[in-house]
Amino acid sequence: MPDSLTIGELSARSGVAPSALRYYERLGLIRADRTGGNQRRYARAELRRVAFIRISQQVGVSLDEIRDALDSLPEARTPSPQDWARLSASWRSRLDERIRLLSRLRDDLDGCIGCGCLSLQRCTLNNPEDTLAGEGPGARLVLPRPADSLN
Amino acid sequence: MPDSLTIGELSARSGVAPSALRYYERLGLIRADRTGGNQRRYARAELRRVAFIRISQQVGVSLDEIRDALDSLPEARTPSPQDWARLSASWRSRLDERIRLLSRLRDDLDGCIGCGCLSLQRCTLNNPEDTLAGEGPGARLVLPRPADSLN
DNA sequence: GTGTGAGTTGAAGTGGACTTCAACTCAAGG
């Protein structure tokens, strides 16, 4: 019924701690009006923003990137469903990628469950005398994480 | 050919920075022998341990938990393929869970792509006048992350 | 032998995402 929420209410309804909400505000992810007594009052629309933040985090997006995304929302009006849909869709490929990676990991784990090679380097670890010493392309860790660290 | 690896070699072959390898050693995740000149020499078996560590991280397991898992390996002998298989399998349900969560998120995002509700609280956010104010069980954030934060 | 690149250490720094603290002020019920 209230058309604005206290920080406690927003916290309860979003599942995000008040301290985190203040933190988000400092980073410019959400905003609040103030009462005469300087207390935060959140518009209901902020609930959606917080929801978007949490979902985005699940997808593995940093708060910095989330802020950038939120900044692309129209300032003049309350974001429409389409605005939110556009933003959500923008994470879609990352979500897909993440799911793909984990699924592959699961399959690899399954496939190599008997050999114990952990499916790394296409079972080359399982080579008795390590034929793959310093060769070119194939192999190495499956995971693309450490973009640096040579070879 | 060498039956032991320098830290640089292990780094290159595992894709993990030397500083990270030393860090892992401090945490007790891997171990190294020392040369007369106090340099680390890693047994080839450590390559598998590092591989296991990186895979486990992908699954979302903390280094602490990974250490616990690694501690369950037999100390007397070089871990067998079966040992590794057992450990890998132990993350399986977490991997499944993580994939399930992300897939659901993706589906929800797809399903609600038009309504802009972000699929939170089963579209209750989309209620014009917010019928879900402080009610009992259902709803709230889909994500089980903040186990505390009341209500 | 000498230079060079690889390795060593402990301590400190980083970055991300928050939480905690102390010392207050506000808001609302009795």
Added chain:
DNA sequence: CCTTGAGTTGAAGTCCACTTCAACTCACAC
């Protein structure tokens, strides 16, 4: 009014997973 629970602030602290630094020492090709 007064109490009590909720809210306010800036600064500092925490946790995780590392990285960086300075000041050295090693290993090895020439």
